[in-house]
Amino acid sequence: MDRFNAMKVYVRVAEEQGFAAAARALNMSPAAVTRTIAQLEDIIGARLLIRTTRTVTMTEAGTRYLADCKRLLADLHEVEAAAGGAYARPSGMLSITAPVQFGQMHVAPIVGRYLDQYPDMRARLMLFDRIVNIVEEGIDLAVRIGHLADSSLSAIRIGQVRQVVCGAPAYFDRVGVPEIPADLAGHRIIATTGSSARLDWQFNTLSGAGRKIQVSPDARWQTNSIEAARKAVIDGWGIMRMLSYQAAPFISDGSLQTVLDDHAPDPVPVHLVHPEGRHAPAKVRSFIDLAVEILRSNPVLNSD
Structure with missing residues (x-):
């Protein structure tokens, strides 16, 4: 007997609450369904279903077995789907x-x-x-x-x-490099935000240990465009904060340099x-x- 096929038959009988309905759904004869369930009960050594003239109900063992069957059949479907998909050509x-x-x-x-x-x-x-x-x-x-x-x-x-704080080398030559987050108060800040809400920039302390520093620089220039802000910073207007991947090409070509790296927040x-x-x-x-x-x-x- 195909054990997995027998499990499918049992699950369908339990769901349909009847042998005849399960037989129709599975395109099997009622006798074949009855025989499959009987063989399954013999192998397991426990009665799974109680059949009356009107209904089919599960025993306690049958209820537990139904849950196990559904889990095993789902695992089988997953294995088959994965195996089939491994060689399927994407389209x-x-x-x-x-x-x-x-x-x-x-x-x-x-x-x-x-x-x-x-x-x-x-x-x-x-x-x-x-x-x-x-x-x-x-x-x-x-x-x-x-x-x-x-x-x-x-x-x-x-x-x-x-998050990295960046400016143009020419800007830092002219104004100086901030050494600690509090030094940002003396610099022009461009913020990439769509609102006038106060900026809250978080940094790590040099001592580490999970301690944080939060500063709220005064951004005279706010924009919702990273490109516009970055262009202004490259041109030497001021400082901005952006994600490292947004700054990387311009750091590589020397247009920008980062500051306060020792205080950079966690990635x-x-x-x-x-x-x-x-x-x-x-x-x-x-x-x-x-x-x-x-x-x-x-x-x-x-x-x-």
Whole structure:
């Protein structure tokens, strides 16, 4: 007797609460269903069902066995799906979302490589500086920067980023370099914010031990555009704070330099998140494999 098939028959009888209904659902004869349940009870050595002229009810052993059957059958389905998906050629549309600048700098190049590698795939890359509900909006995959809230989403860590304070070398030559967070009071600050709310910048103390310093610099210039603020800083107007990946190309070419590095706050993680867990379709798994390989090797996201 095929034990897994017998379990499927038992689960259907329990759910339908009848042999005849289960037989119709399974396209089997009632006699075959009855015989399968009898063989199963013989193997287990316990009665699973109590059958009357009108109803079928489970015994206590039958109730426990039903839960075990459902769990084992779900595991079997997962194994079969994973095995089948491992060799399936990705096809269809893949929807991805990411923060605007991170997506432009780090995700878009991966999408291009992915489409070259899988010619049956199409991709939709949507860039927003907000948290997108990927389940409600039907998105396959998202990049999340920051600590994740507890959720049912599956997450794969790909790196981390820091908040860095930057200015142009010419600005620091002219005004001086802040040595401690309190020195920011003597500098021009550009804030990337859409409101006039007070800035609260958190730093670590030199002594460590989890102690924090919070300062509220007076930002004479506020904008909701990272690009506009960064351009003004590169031109020598003042200082701004941004994420390390947003500053990295300009630090490399000498346009910007960081200050207060010894007081830098703790890094925040970067994850890929998706809703399907281990049941993710081939198109999602294949993109994750490529993205993880590329992003984890990126020193901007994985330097100490």
